[in-house]
Amino acid sequence: MKDYTNRHYLDALEERVLIYDGAMGTNLQAMNLTAENFGGEQYNGCNDYLVITFPQAVEQVHRSFLDVGVDVIETNTFRSNRITLAEYGLQDRVEKINYEAAALARRLADAYSTPEQPRFVAGSMGPSGKLPSADDPELSDVPFDELVDVFREQAVGLIRGGVDVLLIETSQDILEVKAVIHGILKAFEQTGERIPIQAQVTLDTTGRMLLGTDITAALTTLEGLPIDVIGLNCSTGPEHMRQPIKFLGEYAPLPVSAIPNAGLPINVDGEAVYPLKPEHFAEAMAEFVEKFNISVVGGCCGTTAEHLRLLVEKVHGHKHPPRPGYDIPRLSSGVLAIEMKQEPPPLLIGERCNAQGSRKFKRLLLAEDYDAIVEVARQQVEYGAHALDVSVAVTEHPDEVGLMHNVVKKLIAAVPVPLVIDTTEPDVMETALKTAPGRCLLN
Incomplete structure (x- = not known):
């Protein structure tokens, strides 16, 4: 039995389907921010640093989703680990950036919370950009223990900033997911806190992670680790997620999350455009909830407040049946x-x-x-x-x-x-x- 210091997120999840927010990155890009907003030319494009240099932009995105009724907002920390922040010379500010992002989201979530609908904060932890199980020595040049420490550092900032759940997302290498989880466990030891862990991998249109892991292998690996929710996010739209999400809905012993993009991106005049309309997105996600026993839904790249407003209309308050409880040794x-x-x-x-x-x-x-x-x-x-x-x-x-x-x-x-x-x-x-x-x- 896990000894949580905060399990309010899981308590709510036992009662109803929870709805996550939509895209942070593509909505920030739509604001046409300047280098000055990012703190100077050397930080231009570093969305995560905006929580320090121009938090108003991040707050605006958070509020746009809270205003339409989502249950969970993600921190603006997808690339806030020391490996990815080093691209901007910000590797020494990891804990500060994660803490400030979490504190901002926490303040807003608390302001929007009511007894009938508490709002939650998920601490976003994206990939490092390394692929530790790859055969390429340049991509796999970070030892496992170093990756563990990279994600420990990030998790400490998020926990101290007040997140309700740590969200491992857009994972491309299942070995790195193992490292993130172990880093989180070390952060729990360091902070004395214990909150839920939600682990999400990303699959391509063939149903595999970047290095070839299929959904059964991902489930087999992750269900043996101390996580609380398992799911998919990013990469594709709902249509290409259908079969792997159906599989997780049938066989995963944990609550399942589905947070797709607004369709597969298409190139329009050199820019990625996500073509799935809000009404079609909401219909597809409602089908996931009703047919596949999905407990967590939301939007990734390209999803706007309108996508989420329609999704909230369709599934807010929806109850889900108990998990099937399969135990298949693999x-x-x-x-x-x-x-x-x-x-x-x-x-x-x-x-x-x-x-x-x-x-x-x-x-x-x-x-x-x-x-x-x-x-x-x-x-x-x-x-x-x-x-x-x-x-x-x-x-x-x-x-x-x-x-x-x-x-x-x-x-x-x-x-x-x-x-x-x-x-x-x-x-x-x-x-x-x-x-x-x-x-x-x-x-």
Whole structure:
């Protein structure tokens, strides 16, 4: 049982569907702000810094959504972590920016709250711009523990500013989502606070995250972590979200959120235009609530106050049935998930990547011939293995931690199946879990 210091958001969620606000970024862009509004030419375009330099603009967007009756407003902190803020030389102002954004949203939410309709603040935590599970060394050059600290720092500012829920959104790499969650847990330890966590990934029109993770793998990975709401946001409009949202509505053991764009953007005279009309957006989202048991709805890029006004008209106060409570044991890789109870049985685990059981693998491991190791792994998958056992303990090479990191890093880029981490050493297990993007089996 989680020991919350503030669970008002979850209490409200148990009673009714909650409605989030719409886009912050595209509505700020529509204001045609000047470099002076951003604090100077060097900060021009840094929307998150407006909470310091020109908070009136951010307040105007917040109020536009509160005025039409939304339940939740997001802080203007989507890119307020030290990696993304470093692009503007603002990496030393992370906690200040997040605190001020949260405090502004908190003041407005409290001003609009009534006993019948309390308003909530979600602390927006977008991606770092890095892809820790990618094969590209430039995109994956930030260690897992550093990412954890990056998001710990951001979460501390949001918590101290008074948010009701921490919103991990527009996630593109499931391994980074794991890092964000662990960073949040460290922020809870630091602040002495415990609030809900809502984790949302973004899928393309093929139903996969940027690095190939499908919705089943995303659910399998995230449901094993201490989150309270799971969902999708951004990337597409409601139409392309339909099937993955239907899946989450049927199988997720947690409340489900759906916060799409106003359609897929189209290029008009060099600018991204989101074509879905407010009435069509509201109709689609109402259908999600009624047919797919969705608990949280709202709008992402391109959605305006009018989109949300019509959505509020359609679903405000809507009750949702209890979650189905499915318990299907699964493992996942960065690409797909497999059920541990196979029909027909059994679950087949390839054992050829085990230095204790395979002389060939041991020889390749000592030679650090990772191309050949990958080929051994691929052959097992081709022969029908559902998962791969990985054991790298060899007396001739004392650095089991380093070997495990290197082997897992190569395997996740080359084979689609989940991994079984075979070791007696806790630090080796930890290294593997910080490197593998999915949900592994520990052996």
